[in-house]
Amino acid sequence: MRINFHLRRYFITGLLVTVPIAGTFFILKSLLTLLEGILGNALKAAFSAHYYPGLGIAVLITSIFLVGLVSANFLGNWLVVRYEQMLKKLPLVSTVYSAIKSVVHTISTQGKRNFQGVVLVEFPRRDMWVMAFVVNNTEGTLADKLTEPHLNLFMPTTPNPTSGFLLFIPEKDAIYLDIPVEEAMKTIISGGIYTPGSMAGHSGLSLNGGPSAPAGPPAA
Numbered sequence: 001m002r003i004n005f006h007l008r009r010y011f012i013t014g015l016l017v018t019v020p021i022a023g024t025f026f027i028l029k030s031l032l033t034l035l036e037g038i039l040g041n042a043l044k045a046a047f048s049a050h051y052y053p054g055l056g057i058a059v060l061i062t063s064i065f066l067v068g069l070v071s072a073n074f075l076g077n078w079l080v081v082r083y084e085q086m087l088k089k090l091p092l093v094s095t096v097y098s099a100i101k102s103v104v105h106t107i108s109t110q111g112k113r114n115f116q117g118v119v120l121v122e123f124p125r126r127d128m129w130v131m132a133f134v135v136n137n138t139e140g141t142l143a144d145k146l147t148e149p150h151l152n153l154f155m156p157t158t159p160n161p162t163s164g165f166l167l168f169i170p171e172k173d174a175i176y177l178d179i180p181v182e183e184a185m186k187t188i189i190s191g192g193i194y195t196p197g198s199m200a201g202h203s204g205l206s207l208n209g210g211p212s213a214p215a216g217p218p219a220a
Contacts, residue, residue: 035060118184119174121153121167130155131177131184138168148172158191 040056070076088094115133123130137143138150149171156164177184183196 032057039063115154115181118177118179118181119151119153120177121155121169121174123155123167131188132156132167132174133181133184134174137171142168156185156188159189161185161188 036054036056038056039059040051040053043055043059044051071080084097087097115135117134119132119134120129121132122128123132132153132155135152135154138146138152143150146168150168151171151174153167153169153174154164155167156162177196179196186194187196
């Protein structure tokens, strides 16, 4: 029984180390293969004697840099505006272009405006708690309809935090947590296996390999 216990413990530990490494490798490999295929196949057909792996990615990055360089000046910006106006006149193309542009704009501004904090809120009923991120104070038309200060919260789903719910709750009903956003995100992605401030690899196992003892009630 003791041998089986240690075998299971070491296997779980190895799994927690191996899966993120292997997942990162395969995702990056797929991404690089995709990027290389955008221009790589055409370059290989046109310059087969001078083609080498990675040339497609290098040309793609250079092309994007040149587009940004041209778009930054007055003439380039004017051409981009006229091109967008032309696309917006095409019914189906306009919808696709606007959606993609909105996603890119959102991603590009995430680094400029991070979440303002991590809170606990009761959802979907009383005495059931979830983690959520403070996006902003509720303002404008919404705030005019509310009788007390509210918060705009993003409550991500587990284990995929790119989807979730937008909540508007009274500020007094939110319990702020003294943890970084990154720590809270790890908890959500791991499905609760990782807990901020926990010990021994955050795997739910104590140092001797047994289940961690449950935390006692908070001090009064």
